[in-house]
Amino acid sequence: FQRAMGLYVDGAIGNKMIAELNVPLEKRIQQLLVNMERMRWMPPENDSNYIVVNIPEYKMHVYDSGRLAFDMNVIVGSAINSTVIFNGNLKYVVFSP
Structure with missing residues (x-):
């Protein structure tokens, strides 16, 4: 729980x-x-490689070939600076900016 x-x-x-x-x-x-x-x-998942960020969970889940490859904690926005919700292609990801 x-x-x-x-x-x-x-x-x-x-x-x-x-x-x-x-x-x-x-x-x-x-x-x-x-x-x-x-x-x-949300668009249907046509690609088997994708990333999902669960904002309330503070987690990012990475899928490779439709299977969970790994997940990790993420920092999300606040009430004042809310996290943007989007769908699109990623070219790069910055870890620990």
Whole structure:
């Protein structure tokens, strides 16, 4: 549960975990609807080599020949400087700028 909610996985029931457990069902349903709409606008995966950044998870997943090659932590934006959501071809990637 902690991993799925983006919390530090320590097995302890802390304040953040309690807050996630107490999120109302209506809010979870709204989150699902918003994310389903986002997925609707994503193009179909025609290429077997691609990168997906899961912003709420703070993770980048790299797929090679349709299989997960590796994943890594990433830094994403904030409420003020939000992360841009896009789909396109990458020419290069900068690690640890």
